[in-house]
Structures are given as structure tokens and as C-alpha cells.
Amino acid sequence: MFAPAILLWVLGLSAVIGTLVLYLTSLSTDGLQSFSGILSNGLLLFIFFIIVLGAVYKKIDVFDAFVDGAKGGFDTAIRIIPYLVGMLIAISLLRTSGTFDVVINGMKQVCLFFGVDSRFIDGIPTALIRPLSGGGARGMMIDTMTTHGPDSFAGRLSGILQGSSDTTFYVIAVYFGAVNIKDTRYAIGAMLLADLVGVITAISLAYLFFG
Numbered sequence: 001m002f003a004p005a006i007l008l009w010v011l012g013l014s015a016v017i018g019t020l021v022l023y024l025t026s027l028s029t030d031g032l033q034s035f036s037g038i039l040s041n042g043l044l045l046f047i048f049f050i051i052v053l054g055a056v057y058k059k060i061d062v063f064d065a066f067v068d069g070a071k072g073g074f075d076t077a078i079r080i081i082p083y084l085v086g087m088l089i090a091i092s093l094l095r096t097s098g099t100f101d102v103v104i105n106g107m108k109q110v111c112l113f114f115g116v117d118s119r120f121i122d123g124i125p126t127a128l129i130r131p132l133s134g135g136g137a138r139g140m141m142i143d144t145m146t147t148h149g150p151d152s153f154a155g156r157l158s159g160i161l162q163g164s165s166d167t168t169f170y171v172i173a174v175y176f177g178a179v180n181i182k183d184t185r186y187a188i189g190a191m192l193l194a195d196l197v198g199v200i201t202a203i204s205l206a207y208l209f210f211g
Contacts, residue, residue, distance in 0.1 A: 123157030131168035
């Protein structure tokens with residue numbers, strides 16, 4: 001963790017991200033939308049070219065490699081079905097039992113007790129279900145936008161939360177289940193910690209840009 005190479009990468013990326021955030025805060029709404037569109041499309045195009053150039057450098061037939069991967073993906077999909085069924089049942093139980101509502105109401109009471117702004121709590125359901133299901137989190141985001149409005153603080157925060165964390169347990173079920181690994185060791189803890197950092201960062205950016 002404290003190796004010079006790792007620290008250099010972490011600090012360098014942090015500096016780039018911090019500079020980008022400062023630049024974005026200086027833009028108008030139209031400029032921000034234009035820049036984000038160009039950046040996202042440019043990154044997708046960059047990734048595509050990197051894959052193709054890497055294949056050319058390694059003298060790999062891209063199409064044949066894609067076909068082989070697609071064949072392997074079908075077998076993998078069959079192997080992970082039991083893991084996905086179990087995960088989807090757990091998600092359904094959590095949603096229908098009212099567990100999320102209890103958690104959200106408890107968080108609001110804590111914020112009221114300490115006199116903290118509780119507006120961000122209305123967007124938290126998206127963050128809670130995001131580690132379990134991307135589709136469920138998307139549905140929760142739409143529900144938040146329908147209830148509070150797409151331009152509300154909660155609606156904007158839920159949109160940021162949707163894109164700032166990953167489907168941790170879905171990834172565990174798919175990738176570890178595909179290779180029959182049952183002992184995940186530190187993977188789940190590290191991934192949930194990364195999700196927590198993403199949630200905190202998303203809330204901070206929501207207050208920074210839309211506060």
C-alpha cells in the first residue's frame with residue numbers, strides 16, 4: 001500500500017481528478033454538459049483504439065479472439081446461473097421486506113439528532129442496492145427521480161451514485177462463481193470499502209456542484 005510506485009500512481013491520479021473537478025466547477029451548465037459528453041465519448045473511443053492497437057502490436061486476430069471469447073462466455077453464463085438466482089432472491093427479500101426503508105428512516109433520524117443536512121439521505125437507496133444489482137439500482141434511481149424530481153438534489157445525487165460505484169456482489173457471483181472460487185478472502189471487504197469511498201465522493205460532489 002505504501003510502496004513508492006503505488007503511492008505515485010494514487011497521488012498522480014488524485015491530482016488529475018482534483019484538477020479536473022476544479023476545472024468543471026468553473027464551467028457553466030451548458031459548458032459542463034458539453035465537456036462531459038466529449039470526455040465520455042472520447043474515453044470510449046480511446047479504449048476501442050487501445051484494444052485494437054494492442055492486438056496489432058501483439059499480432060492477435062481481433063475478430064477470432066472475439067469469437068473465441070463469445071463461445072467461452074456462453075459456457076460461463078450457464079455456470080453462473082445458480083449464483084445469480086441466489087443473489088436475485090436475496091435482493092428481492094431485502095426490497096420486499098422493507099429493510100431498506102428501515103435503514104433510510106434510521107439514517108434520517110441520526111442526521112436530525114446531530115443537526116446534519118439530511119437531503120442526501122433520499123438518494124442513498126440507490127447506493128444501498130447498487131452493490132447488489134445494477135438493474136435494481138437503476139430502478140431505485142428512477143424511483144427517486146420520479147418522487148423528488150430529476151433536477152432535485154436527491155435525483156441528481158442518485159444519478160451520481162449510480163455511476164460512482166459497482167455491483168460488488170454481482171461481480172463476486174459472476175467472476176468468482178465462473179471459476180468456482182468460494183474463498184474470496186479480502187475481495188469483498190476491499191470492494192465494499194471502494195464502494196464506500198465512491199458513495200462519500202458522490203455525496204461531496206453533489207454538494208459541490210448542486211449544493
